[in-house]
Amino acid sequence: VIFLLLAKDPENFEKLKECLKKNLKVTDVAKYSDNFITRRVEVRLRNTSIDKYSEYIRLLEKDSKEIGLLDEEFSINVTNFFRDHSMWEFFYNTVLPEVVKRKKLSGQKRINIWSAGCSTGEEPLSVCIMLKEFLGDSLGGFEISYKATDFDTDAVNRARRGVYEDLQFREMKQEYKEKYFSKNSDGTYEASSEIKNMISFVVADLFSMSMPHDIDILFCRNTVIYFNLESKSMLYEKFYDCISKGGFFIMGKTELLQGPAREKFKIYDSKERVYQKE
Ligand SMILES: C[S@@+](CC[C@H](N)C(=O)[O-])C[C@H]1O[C@@H](n2cnc3c(N)ncnc32)[C@H](O)[C@@H]1O
DSSP states (O other), X not given: OHHHHHHHOHHHHHHHHHHHHHXXXXXXXXXXXXXXXXXXXXXXXXXXXXXXXXXXHHHHHHOHHHHHHXXXXXXXXXXXXXXXXXXXXXXXXXXXHHHHHHHHHHTXXXXXXXXXXXXXXXXXXXXXXXXXXXXXXXXXGSEEEEEXXXXXXXXXXXXXXXXXXXXXXXXXXXXXXXXXXXXXXXXXXXXXXXXXXXXXXXXXXXXXXXXXOSEEEEEEOSSSTTXXXXXXXXXXXXXXXXXXXXXXXXXXXXXXXXXXXXXXXXXXXXXXXXXXXX
16 A cells, blocks of 8 residues: 555655755665665554544654654664674574484485564574584585575665674674674675675565575564464464474574464473474
């Protein structure tokens, strides 16, 4: 609906952008495409039951709370390397060894990984660094299939470029930054192709995409957090179905597994929100 609104009302969309430039405290709208701005504003329009940009501009001009809410809406892609680093330690020391052990025992070489809601790519790149560090030379003996999906085209395109600001590295060991990234002349850092090329980034909406299968490790962290209970339950069941026996599901640190999937998954580590399909 909103794309029609933008198409029908380009003049007020420009005015809205001016208004956002002036009023938003955190977000620099100039950094975002019209598509992305439209998507984020759409959520607030739905919440305020407003269907005209002109009316929404009037609300923003008089209501600082709405400005805060829209700012939050923009920060929804927020992520960083090794976000919630205790989970990463657990992943490296416990989950990865178990996955690798199972593969060796069964004689399988392929490891299927999926990051659902990968945003700008920091999460899948962190996983690839862990794989490289853990497997070292024996990485070549495995066939890693890594799918990273997000419905936000801008985010996925940035993930594909793999260029990051310094701030994104705040939870990453300096050693990894030096080993897997190179510094650009503008002060940004670029992921080396050895980790970037391990991942296939795909634009896909969790609600309409066809689910992958035989997943050994599924990350879906801080992504379904704003969905309603019904949608979450439905997705968690789908996640259960697409994970292979013995495979892992890793959620965000503040998320709770809800719905029927809660009875199906085994809690592998409750603090780190790691679940296993038995
Ligand atoms: C806060 S980021 C999480 C990034 C990373 N997983 C982490 O935990 O750091 C949430 C991402 O979910 C994506 N997202 C939200 N709804 C989605 C949907 N229905 N389908 C696919 N991606 C979605 C957003 O575009 C955003 O990039």
